[in-house]
Amino acid sequence: MSEIRFDCRGVRVDPYAASPTLLFRLGVTEPEGEAVHAIALRCQIRIEPQRRRYGPGETELLADLFGHPSRWGDTVKPLQFANISIMVPRFTGATEVDLPVPCSYDLEVAAGKYFASLDEGDVPLLLLFSGTVFAKAGEGFTVRPVPWHCEARCGLPVPVWREMIDRYFPASGWLRLHRDTLRALQRFKSDRTLATWDEVVEVLLKEARG
Template sequence: MTEIGFRCLGVRPDAYGVFPTLLFRLAITAPDDGAVHAIALRCQIRVEPQRRTYGAAESELLADLFGDRSRWDETVRPLQFANVSVMVPRFTGATEIDLPVPCGYDLEVAAGKYFASLDDGEVPLLLLFSGTVFARAGEGFTVRQVPWDREARQGLPISTWREMIDRYFPGGGWLRLSTDTLRALQRYKSERALPTWDEAMEALLKEARR
């Protein structure tokens, strides 16, 4: 059987997921029309930030990840986004499947910081495939590994990312803080009789600017 091939046809939010999930539509081919019984497929997804340009506002926010813009030739490197697995059911010749990729909104994770810093355009992604292919061979089966060089590139529109995140965190985001920091913020908020956490953070920012 000719080696398995992969293409990514697009990406969309999962409209019915219980948590933020992107669905990557994959086209899988066995070019000699061989019958594939199943594939235990693994996919590593990386962000390739060096493959796009950035505006001034984006560059300012990305300094937290990559440092000063003058050093980006040295510091801008691929970021890990996800490692996922899926079972591909039996097919002959070619098939299409959805690859679900659970997503978070943790701004302490490098990929989360990167997505949150972009205004528009696309996130350049690289999908690296591996796994095990189970195929028919006469009256039995063959078992072989997905070749190490199987990969596909796909752009993730920032509008798609925001559409997904806004379904679960409309108009807001999350920061993870230590218990001691939270208690200190709670005392600050209480001492000034500030009704919301947003107002407490705005007051702190004003004091820092002064």
């Protein structure tokens, strides 16, 4: 049996997930057309930020992640995005499966910061595969590892990411704050008789500019 091959054939939003989730459509091929009982597949997904260009607005926002652009040659490195495990069911020759990837909108996490800083284009991703292949062999079956060099590259369109975030956080986002900071903001909100947290932040920004 030849080595199993993998490729990514697109990314879309899972419309039925309980939390933000992307579906990566994986193509799995056994080049000799033999039957595969199953694959216990692991996939590590990395963002490769050095593989795309950035506009002025994106560069400004990414400074929080990578520093001043003059240092990007040293600071722009791959970012870990996700580690996912799935079972690929029985197939002969080739098949396609969905790889569900849960996502976070936490702007304290490097991947979240990166996605939120982009205006357009694609997010360059590298998918690294490992796992175990169970295949037919005579009257029994064989068990062999997915070679470590199996990988695939794909682009996650920024509009797809935004579609997913808008589905769960329409026209909004969230920040994680320390409990003491939240208490101080609550007192500020009460003292100023402000109705919403948006008003609290707007007042604080106006006073900071002044």
